[in-house]
Amino acid sequence: MTTPTPIGSQLDELGLVLSLGDGERVLEAEVSAVTTGGHADIQHGPIRVPKPATGQTPVPHPIETRIVTVVTEGQDISDEQRARVCAWLTANNIDAALVAQNDVVVQxxxxxxxxxxxxxxxxxxxRDPDGRKVYDPMTRDVVMFQRWVPQTVALDPEPAPQESA
Structure with missing residues (x-):
């Protein structure tokens, strides 16, 4: 087994010299290396010195999950707002009459x-096959289930408030 040569020495041997002024030092370096051996050349790297600590490497293209609450449970909304939300639900093939008065979100x-x-x-x-709401026999609450539907029509922005004359 061979003794590993420090990377600084290896770079010096390759003629990669960096002139530093008094008091200056290299904080980090990144090198791509190609080695040969046997029948093929092998490309390594990039090699970063010093290695970043776990959690210090930034994610290059983060993907976020965004959740926008359209209506929250118990929120008081005007008749106009309710009509606007119902029209949007209908445009997305959702029967607004079947939507419980809980949170409605877009993710x-x-x-x-x-x-x-x-x-x-x-x-x-x-609802049962006859269209009647189904109730839980123990709690007597309406039976509900969570549902996700692809949004095909975006919700129109809230209209600007009109000034009274």
Whole structure:
């Protein structure tokens, strides 16, 4: 087994010299190396010295999950706002009458300014084949289930408030 040669010595042997002034030192370096041996050359690297500590390397292109709450449980909204949200749900093939009065959210993936995969999340009221609401026999609460539907039509922005004359 060979004794590893310090990278600084290896760089010196290759003629890679960096002139530093008094009191200056190298804090980090990144090198790509090609070695030969046997029948093929092998490209290594890049090799970074010193190695970054765990969690210190930035993620080059982070993907975020964004969640926008359209309506929250118990929120008081005007008749106009309710009509606007119901029209948006209907445009996305959701029966607004089956949406429980819980949170309604839009979730998507975002990378920088680009958003994709918009989905509408809500709790839907369960109805039997005859269209009647189903109740839990123990709690007597309406049975609901969480549902996600791809958003095909975006919610229009909230209209600006009109000034009274």
């Amino acid at each position: 998507c993936k975002a990378q920088g300014d680009r958003e994709s995969g918009h989905a509408i999340g809500f709790h839907q009221i369960y």
